Amino acid sequence: MAFDLATLDAPFAALKAYDWGADAAPFKTIDDAVIAAHGDAALRVELEKRFAALLGAGTSRAAKEYVCRKLMMIGTAASVPALAAFLADKDNSHMARFALERISGPEAIEAIRKALGSVPVDLKIGMISSLAARGDAACVPMLAGLLAGDAKIAAAAAEALGTIHTSEALQALSAVDPLAGNGLGRAVVDARLACAEALISQGKRNDALAVYKALAATAAGKPEARSVELAATRGILACLDTLAAS
Numbered sequence: 376m377a378f379d380l381a382t383l384d385a386p387f388a389a390l391k392a393y394d395w396g397a398d399a400a401p402f403k404t405i406d407d408a409v410i411a412a413h414g415d416a417a418l419r420v421e422l423e424k425r426f427a428a429l430l431g432a433g434t435s436r437a438a439k440e441y442v443c444r445k446l447m448m449i450g451t452a453a454s455v456p457a458l459a460a461f462l463a464d465k466d467n468s469h470m471a472r473f474a475l476e477r478i479s480g481p482e483a484i485e486a487i488r489k490a491l492g493s494v495p496v497d498l499k500i501g502m503i504s505s506l507a508a509r510g511d512a513a514c515v516p517m518l519a520g521l522l523a524g525d526a527k528i529a530a531a532a533a534e535a536l537g538t539i540h541t542s543e544a545l546q547a548l549s550a551v552d553p554l555a556g557n558g559l560g561r562a563v564v565d566a567r568l569a570c571a572e573a574l575i576s577q578g579k580r581n582d583a584l585a586v587y588k589a590l591a592a593t594a595a596g597k598p599e600a601r602s603v604e605l606a607a608t609r610g611i612l613a614c615l616d617t618l619a620a621s
Contacts, residue, residue: 378411378418387425390442394435402441412449419449427457436466443470450474452482459486462502463494469501476505488514500531507535515539519547526557533559537566540573545586553593554600564590564603571610575617584614 382404389401405422412419426442439461446454455478461471472490475483488511491502503521506514518539521532533551536544545567553564567586574583587610594600594607 378408378415380418380421383408383421383425387429390438391429391434393438393441395437405445409445409449419451420453422449423451423453427454430457430461439467440470443467443474446474447477450478450483452478452480454478455482455486458483459490462486462490463498465495465498468494468498472501472505476508484509484511484513487511488517491517496525496528499528503528503531503535507538510539512539512541512543515541515543515547518544519550522547522551522559522563526559530558530562533562533566537569540570545570549589553590553603554597564606568606568610575614580614580618584611584618587611587614 386401386404390405393399393402408418408422412422423446426446429438429442443458446458450458455475458471458475458478461467462475464471472487475487484506487502487505487509491499491506491514494502499521503518506518515536518532518536522529533548536548548563548567548570551563552560553567554560555563567590571583571586574580574586587607591604591607591611594604597604
């Protein structure tokens with residue numbers, strides 16, 4: 376049976392005026408509609424339209440957060456422009472980003488990728504995290520460019536590259552000194568190890584072996600890099616054992 380859209384009018388009016396501490400009971404009808412929208416394309420379109428209107432001026436941060444949570448569940452490309460507008464807003468950026476991260480399709484991830492180049496520094500790590508979560512190979516050149524900047528952002532970029540673990544990501548990581556300070560070296564080592572593990576899972580053990588050997592060679596004879604040498608050596612031995620067995 377089709378969802379009765381008239382039952383949404385009062386709950387959405389309440390949501391427009393909602394703030395923290397107010398009664399959220401009227402939103403059960405909206406919650407039910409969101410669930411029903413998974414099997415009702417027309418209802419999804421209607422809900423997205425109403426949610427987008429509430430992301431404009433005049434609604435509280437609490438109301439916007441509620442909307443973002445619902446768009447995590449039913450959002451489509453139609454919701455991307457309204458959500459993307461908040462990515463540079465320190466109060467609403469995180470919830471909007473979480474919603475975009477969960478919206479399938481290229482529009483959502485493209486919005487986050489675009490924001491990475493323009494949001495304030497304190498919001499960049501969040502954008503990097505979402506791009507990594509989506510495994511966005513297209514952002515690798517941007518992340519590579521961040522490896523030479525702010526230490527915290529560089530470390531986050533390195534971690535993301537390890538999560539994405541494409542050959543281009545590994546190439547970018549291999550250009551950074553794994554013994555660098557400020558936490559970057561540790562992040563680069565972990566990321567290169569993650570790339571090697573991904574290569575093993577893809578059956579590319581010779582390529583993984585090359586990654587481990589390069590790390591071991593860099594760390595060899597350096598007491599401060601003993602843990603790196605040990606991790607790389609374990610990887611080498613695991614690869615050699617498997618290759619010998621095959």
